Amino acid sequence: MRHFLMAMALIAPMAYVAQDAQAQSAEEKVVEARRAYFKLMGANMGPLGAMAKGNIEYNAETAQLHAGNLAAIASYNPTPHFAAGTSNADMPGKTRLLPAAFSDTPGLLSKLKDFQTAVAALQDAAGGGREALGPAVGKVGGTCKGCHDDFRAKDF
Amino acid sequence: MRHFLMAMALIAPMAYVAQDAQAQSAEEKVVEARRAYFKLMGANMGPLGAMAKGNIEYNAETAQLHAGNLAAIASYNPTPHFAAGTSNADMPGKTRLLPAAFSDTPGLLSKLKDFQTAVAALQDAAGGGREALGPAVGKVGGTCKGCHDDFRAKDF
Numbered sequence: 550m551r552h553f554l555m556a557m558a559l560i561a562p563m564a565y566v567a568q569d570a571q572a573q574s575a576e577e578k579v580v581e582a583r584r585a586y587f588k589l590m591g592a593n594m595g596p597l598g599a600m601a602k603g604n605i606e607y608n609a610e611t612a613q614l615h616a617g618n619l620a621a622i623a624s625y626n627p628t629p630h631f632a633a634g635t636s637n638a639d640m641p642g643k644t645r646l647l648p649a650a651f652s653d654t655p656g657l658l659s660k661l662k663d664f665q666t667a668v669a670a671l672q673d674a675a676g677g678g679r680e681a682l683g684p685a686v687g688k689v690g691g692t693c694k695g696c697h698d699d700f701r702a703k704d705f
Numbered sequence: 706m707r708h709f710l711m712a713m714a715l716i717a718p719m720a721y722v723a724q725d726a727q728a729q730s731a732e733e734k735v736v737e738a739r740r741a742y743f744k745l746m747g748a749n750m751g752p753l754g755a756m757a758k759g760n761i762e763y764n765a766e767t768a769q770l771h772a773g774n775l776a777a778i779a780s781y782n783p784t785p786h787f788a789a790g791t792s793n794a795d796m797p798g799k800t801r802l803l804p805a806a807f808s809d810t811p812g813l814l815s816k817l818k819d820f821q822t823a824v825a826a827l828q829d830a831a832g833g834g835r836e837a838l839g840p841a842v843g844k845v846g847g848t849c850k851g852c853h854d855d856f857r858a859k860d861f
Contacts, residue, residue: 582748585741592738592786614782621781625774630748 576635580644583630586622593618594690597671600679601686607679616668616675619689623665631657637702645702653699660696667692732791736800739786742778749774750846753827756835757842763835772824772831775845779821787813793858801858809855816852823848 593615599605600612636648650657667689674685749771755761756768792804806813823845830841 578748582744585744585748588738588741589745589781592734592741596785614784618781621777624780625745625777626770628770629752 576632576640577643579630579632579635580640580646583627583635583644583646586625586627586630590619590622590693593622594686594693597675597682597686598690601683603679607682609676609678612675612682613672616672619668620672623668627661637705642705645705647700647702650700657696657700660692660699663692663695664689732788732796733799735786735788735791736796736802739783739791739800739802742781742783742786746775746778746849749778750842750849753831753838753842754846757839759835763838765832765834768831768838769828772828775824776828779824783817793861798861801861803856803858806856813852813856816848816855819848819851820845 596605597612597615597619600607631646631650633651635644636646636650637644638648667685671682671685671689674681752761753768753771753775756763787802787806789807791800792802792806793800794804823841827838827841827845830837
């Protein structure tokens with residue numbers, strides 16, 4: 550985590566936008582990558598949530614796989630995908646990211662840390678049966694919601 | 706890697722498709738997640754390639770960040786995103802994945818292993834200057850191409 554915070558401070562977010570050869574679409578590329586990052590979170594949360602709810606059968610190996618994938622995502626540094634100039638104020642209709650992501654970067658990082666902490670606990674719990682999985686998935690989902698509440702608009 | 710291969714063998718790829726509540730769009734969801742997975746690879750390879758070519762200035766911290774992100778992706782198990790029934794033979798115009806991905810799963814896994822190996826070397830090299838970065842990025846890019854050659858159609 551300390552390494553991540555250092556990286557956040559050291560990297561100038563705008564570098565990715567300003568240095569891109571195709572200046573017109575640089576922000577759109579940032580948004581695309583950001584969406585991919587969250588898409589992968591959702592693709593792993595989906596089956597875990599379905600197992601927790603009993604909508605699909607619990608399978609320890611599958612649960613462990615998806616928890617491991619969330620851990621991989623939690624170890625990913627998404628800083629470049631939050632380059633300045635890519636909020637919904639800058640790009641209406643193309644992203645739901647609120648300007649608060651830039652005015653309150655410590656708050657955004659705090660939400661990421663919550664996610665990382667909950668995912669670490671999920672990794673320990675996922676293979677231990679549906680009863681263990683449920684609360685751990687719920688906590689990860691809570692960190693998703695916590696970030697959405699503060700940093701994502703409801704609609705485009 | 707052994708853990709990954711075990712997981713590949715244990716998970717029934719169709720489970721994600723068959724158990725989805727919205728049967729009609731399950732395959733499209735798989736393709737979406739697969740595209741997100743490769744999108745994130747590209748989003749990190751892009752700046753590294755640009756640095757290696759001298760199109761943007763070399764920055765050790767930035768290079769290390771992207772190499773670390775590729776390592777995170779390399780630790781991600783993409784099995785669910787290669788569920789059967791999602792090749793370009795099954796879904797023409799919607800994906801470029803060739804049926805070979807399913808008829809030659811060991812070959813596909815071998816390409817993934819090449820990527821993981823090259824990314825591990827990149828992580829060691831990325832912070833060591835542009836001269837060290839260049840060949841390491843080239844090798845990772847070679848593993849991308851190696852997989853595209855065998856498992857991705859040129860066009861949709």
